Amino acid sequence: MTDITPHGSQPAKLGHSPVADVPHVLRATDTNPKAAKRAERQVASMFLLSIILVIAFIVCYVTIDKDTVVYIPVFGEVALLTIMLGLTSGLSILLIGAGAIQWAKKLMPDVEVVQMRHEMASPADATAEAAANYERGKEESGFARYPIIRRTLIGAMALFPIPALFLLRDLWSGGLSGKASPDEILSHTLWRKGERIVVDETYQPIKPEDLPVGGLVSAVPANLMEEQELSGNLDARGKAAIILVRMDPTEIVAQQGDGWDYQGIVAYSKICTHVGCPIALYEQRTHHLLCPCHQSTFDLANAGAVVFGPAARNMPQLPIGVDNEGYLVALDDFAQPVGPSFWERG
Numbered sequence: 001m002t003d004i005t006p007h008g009s010q011p012a013k014l015g016h017s018p019v020a021d022v023p024h025v026l027r028a029t030d031t032n033p034k035a036a037k038r039a040e041r042q043v044a045s046m047f048l049l050s051i052i053l054v055i056a057f058i059v060c061y062v063t064i065d066k067d068t069v070v071y072i073p074v075f076g077e078v079a080l081l082t083i084m085l086g087l088t089s090g091l092s093i094l095l096i097g098a099g100a101i102q103w104a105k106k107l108m109p110d111v112e113v114v115q116m117r118h119e120m121a122s123p124a125d126a127t128a129e130a131a132a133n134y135e136r137g138k139e140e141s142g143f144a145r146y147p148i149i150r151r152t153l154i155g156a157m158a159l160f161p162i163p164a165l166f167l168l169r170d171l172w173s174g175g176l177s178g179k180a181s182p183d184e185i186l187s188h189t190l191w192r193k194g195e196r197i198v199v200d201e202t203y204q205p206i207k208p209e210d211l212p213v214g215g216l217v218s219a220v221p222a223n224l225m226e227e228q229e230l231s232g233n234l235d236a237r238g239k240a241a242i243i244l245v246r247m248d249p250t251e252i253v254a255q256q257g258d259g260w261d262y263q264g265i266v267a268y269s270k271i272c273t274h275v276g277c278p279i280a281l282y283e284q285r286t287h288h289l290l291c292p293c294h295q296s297t298f299d300l301a302n303a304g305a306v307v308f309g310p311a312a313r314n315m316p317q318l319p320i321g322v323d324n325e326g327y328l329v330a331l332d333d334f335a336q337p338v339g340p341s342f343w344e345r346g
């Protein structure tokens with residue numbers, strides 16, 4: 001028997017409960033060497049399986065094409081690589097945990113200990129003193145003497161949480177405030193037909209020839225400066241921020257609308273559809289846009305599709321063209337809400 005004796009505690013003998021009238025039940029592994037051996041094999045098998053799953057994770061990572069999708073009822077089309085990486089890594093951790101629990105329950109020493117405790121109740125004079133303090137405080141505050149104050153205070157405290165309910169309701173649906181819901185707010189930006197695309201910060205208008213193949217520019221609508229000065233509101237910037245990327249037109253596989261590029265220049269929202277981080281990490285060779293927050297990756301040559309990571313929606317694309325002076329302009333607002341995919345948005 002292992003001597004586990006916390007300070008002030010007395011160990012019980014194996015097979016004897018230190019608690020009166022509660023018999024200590026021995027486990028099969030305590031009395032049967034075969035059962036103990038079986039438990040040992042079970043635990044080792046779980047740890048071994050965990051090792052195999054880690055190897056399977058690496059094999060999946062190397063061999064499965066990231067573009068391969070499978071159809072799963074309820075979830076729809078899902079990247080096979082994402083599923084396999086999740087399954088193998090999740091199960092390997094689960095098996096380590098399950099093995100550790102099994103080890104502790106079946107093989108580690110099953111010892112009950114009794115820890116002697118001091119009397120928990122306060123001495124009578126301390127209790128009396130606390131009660132006297134309470135009565136004196138009640139008297140001095142006048143809580144009992146001024147019933148109107150007491151009742152109005154109780155009323156005020158009872159109603160105090162109600163504003164929070166209104167605020168939460170606003171967050172959910174726009175609520176009673178008459179303001180638009182978050183979904184409505186994020187569905188419209190400053191982009192509109194003919195709005196010039198300008199470089200972020202400098203507000204320089206952009207011509208197609210300013211952007212070489214492989215180049216990337218962070219841009220905003222030309223009307224943003226005026227909007228910010230008028231309202232002092234930074235939301236408009238957050239919603240309208242885009243990146244412009246130029247690629248060889250023959251490399252564009254798909255877009256969110258016919259002819260939404262201009263000679264290979266495509267414009268996408270800069271706000272990640274996972275939880276809204278701004279993105280500008282672009283890999284020219286693969287046309288992938290990588291979010292630094294949780295590694296969602298979007299394929300800008302393929303309609304902004306999610307190729308990796310937790311984002312659930314394509315990156316919204318902005319249709320673009322040029323105006324009669326040859327500057328890049330938007331042809332419309334985004335066709336879908338920008339930003340994170342809360343509120344079950346499609």
Ligand code: FES
Nearest residue numbers: 272274291294296
């Ligand atoms: S915010 Fe972009 S992946 Fe999470």
